[in-house]
Amino acid sequence: TLQVLSDVTANPALLTLLAGPRWAIGARDLALLGRRARILARADDAERPTGAPDTGPASDRDVRAGLAAAVSGVDPADLVSLVEALGDLGGLPFSPQARRRFGELARELATLRRYVGEPLLDLVRRVVDVTGLEVELASSTSPVAAARRDNLATFLDAVSAFAGVDTDASLGGLLAYLRAEDDYGRGLSLALPSEADSVKLLTAHRAKGLEWDVVFVPGVAKGVFPIPRSASRWTTSPNVLPSATRGDAADQPAVRERSSAGLAAYADDCRAATVLEERRLAYVAMTRPRAELIVSCHWWGPRQKKPRGPSLFADDVRAALGLFDGSVEPDTPAPKDGAINPANRQDLPVPWPAEAGVVELARRRDAAALVEQSTQRTWPVAVEAAADLLMLDELAIVRQWDVEMEALIAEARADAHDEVVVMLPPTISATTLLRVGDDPQGLARDLARPMPRKPSPAARFGTRFHAWVEAHVGEPLLLDPDDLPGRADLDIAGDAELRELIEAFKAGPFGDRPPVQTEAPFALVLAGHVVRGRIDAVYATTDGFDVVDWKTNVSQTADPLQLATYRLAWAELMGVDVGNVTASFYYVRSGEIVTYDDLPGRAELETLVTGR
Numbered sequence: 001t002l003q004v005l006s007d008v009t010a011n012p013a014l015l016t017l018l019a020g021p022r023w024a025i026g027a028r029d030l031a032l033l034g035r036r037a038r039i040l041a042r043a044d045d046a047e048r049p050t051g052a053p054d055t056g057p058a059s060d061r062d063v064r065a066g067l068a069a070a071v072s073g074v075d076p077a078d079l080v081s082l083v084e085a086l087g088d089l090g091g092l093p094f095s096p097q098a099r100r101r102f103g104e105l106a107r108e109l110a111t112l113r114r115y116v117g118e119p120l121l122d123l124v125r126r127v128v129d130v131t132g133l134e135v136e137l138a139s140s141t142s143p144v145a146a147a148r149r150d151n152l153a154t155f156l157d158a159v160s161a162f163a164g165v166d167t168d169a170s171l172g173g174l175l176a177y178l179r180a181e182d183d184y185g186r187g188l189s190l191a192l193p194s195e196a197d198s199v200k201l202l203t204a205h206r207a208k209g210l211e212w213d214v215v216f217v218p219g220v221a222k223g224v225f226p227i228p229r230s231a232s233r234w235t236t237s238p239n240v241l242p243s244a245t246r247g248d249a250a251d252q253p254a255v256r257e258r259s260s261a262g263l264a265a266y267a268d269d270c271r272a273a274t275v276l277e278e279r280r281l282a283y284v285a286m287t288r289p290r291a292e293l294i295v296s297c298h299w300w301g302p303r304q305k306k307p308r309g310p311s312l313f314a315d316d317v318r319a320a321l322g323l324f325d326g327s328v329e330p331d332t333p334a335p336k337d338g339a340i341n342p343a344n345r346q347d348l349p350v351p352w353p354a355e356a357g358v359v360e361l362a363r364r365r366d367a368a369a370l371v372e373q374s375t376q377r378t379w380p381v382a383v384e385a386a387a388d389l390l391m392l393d394e395l396a397i398v399r400q401w402d403v404e405m406e407a408l409i410a411e412a413r414a415d416a417h418d419e420v421v422v423m424l425p426p427t428i429s430a431t432t433l434l435r436v437g438d439d440p441q442g443l444a445r446d447l448a449r450p451m452p453r454k455p456s457p458a459a460r461f462g463t464r465f466h467a468w469v470e471a472h473v474g475e476p477l478l479l480d481p482d483d484l485p486g487r488a489d490l491d492i493a494g495d496a497e498l499r500e501l502i503e504a505f506k507a508g509p510f511g512d513r514p515p516v517q518t519e520a521p522f523a524l525v526l527a528g529h530v531v532r533g534r535i536d537a538v539y540a541t542t543d544g545f546d547v548v549d550w551k552t553n554v555s556q557t558a559d560p561l562q563l564a565t566y567r568l569a570w571a572e573l574m575g576v577d578v579g580n581v582t583a584s585f586y587y588v589r590s591g592e593i594v595t596y597d598d599l600p601g602r603a604e605l606e607t608l609v610t611g612r
Contacts, residue, residue: 302344546581
């Protein structure tokens with residue numbers, strides 16, 4: 001599912017979903033889906049009726065055909081996409097069941113694709129929830145269901161670890177990591193074998209330190225175990241570290257002589273070292289049983305042209321058992337020369353599409369029937385009928401269940417909605433109030449999922465400028481510089497520019513003008529919400545007060561709504577009419593003072609907060 005979300009042309013991944021037990025799409029409908037995808041990918045050709053004449057010149061038609069053939073498969077936009085066909089089935093004769101399932105899957109993928117930008121672990125958990133994987137594992141009657149749940153948890157831990165290493169981890173990066181781990185590593189670790197009464201299938205590496213009553217070690221055949229090739233050597237592969245420079249150089253083969261014979265001897269030593277490593281692994285595998293060990297080998301494997309037979313490890317086992325004296329032959333005699341592998345001629349029937357477990361499917365249908373029945377009953381009547389059968393303490397427990405169930409149901413319904421309703425907090429900052437007006441969607445996203453912001457050097461310089469103004473006008477600096485607002489002061493590139501702004505402020509109209517108050521705190525109540533902030537400076541005028549906010553922006557892009565909030569807050573704080581308070585932005589770089597005469601009042605600000 002993650003592959004399909006990341007790449008709309010991930011057709012093999014989508015086929016895995018469609019042919020799986022959840023959707024169970026048959027071969028006929030899959031073939032029709034492929035045909036529909038090809039039609040959509042070649043829309044220009046599809047629009048021309050079959051057999052319709054081409055009115056263009058023959059030479060021109062040939063040129064177009066040649067160009068189409070030359071670039072075929074080059075442009076990713078021209079690739080056949082089964083995902084695209086899911087949402088546009090056209091008029092092809094799909095079965096009714098397939099049409100319904102294709103539509104459900106298309107809607108599911110469209111819903112999940114909206115959350116691709118989420119943190120990776122949240123996205124993976126959402127896929128698990130939407131696909132019902134946890135419900136499937138919970139309803140499974142298999143004795144290894146617990147191990148499967150543990151494997152799912154292990155995979156989530158691996159995703160969390162990957163996202164923790166790379167703070168900018170993306171879905172594409174995660175998939176690339178999983179592919180690289182699959183191709184070049186040993187794969188992700190599985191959960192430890194459970195205590196369930198079942199057959200445990202695992203590698204010899206994973207079996208280290210564990211024991212069972214009976215252990216099977218299959219495939220101890222030539223070319224299988226031990227492996228027939230040695231590891232890459234530094235003398236022939238540039239990506240291998242020379243053995244002399246390794247920390248375990250004492251245990252590694254070394255080139256004893258710089259000659260062809262020496263290199264040949266080194267290659268032999270490497271092969272011997274590989275066999276030794278394999279022998280150690282065989283020792284681990286064959287010492288796991290408490291009571292019984294079964295070691296098997298084979299003559300024929302799948303897609304094999306030459307017979308294999310017992311490997312040297314199988315011979316060692318027979319010798320250790322005291323059976324190898326030259327008279328004991330294998331249970332199955334060696335094939336004759338020129339014999340054909342019988343496994344290559346067998347066509348094993350496999351049911352397809354795969355079906356879900358019969359028992360698990362029946363349990364889910366029974367649960368669905370119970371849910372359907374419960375929706376048709378009058379729940380309060382049932383509770384009243386049961387009240388006569390319960391003690392008072394039992395009734396209290398049932399009432400607590402009702403409270404918890406209502407909360408869980410409300411949470412589930414909220415999660416099921418495509419839109420999330422975010423309430424404005426009772427206490428907000430002046431900066432948040434500005435975002436209500438100019439970026440409500442972004443504010444809603446931040447409130448629904450608050451995330452720490454990256455540190456900004458420009459913002460720190462803006463804070464330093466405000467701190468300097470505090471000291472320059474002679475007011476005692478009672479605040480930590482980090483508590484100063486500095487909103488929109490994000491255009492200060494460095495110390496040199498900061499010094500230029502300081503000199504410009506000194507030479508400006510407010511350089512020597514004493515304020516009534518600087519960094520004046522306020523708490524303004526708007527429609528039940530408390531808006532808190534600080535006003536840069538307030539100056540006395542002949543008619544009242546002038547509220548001023550410093551701006552170090554290069555361009556005059558400040559929002560007048562900020563001044564409206566500051567003006568109303570100061571007027572109510574001082575108990576004066578709002579008409580006696582003016583408000584201005586002072587752009588320090590240009591020395592311009594911008595004053596607004598039509599700032600909104602309390603009614604307009606409350607409308608902004610309530611949306612009504």
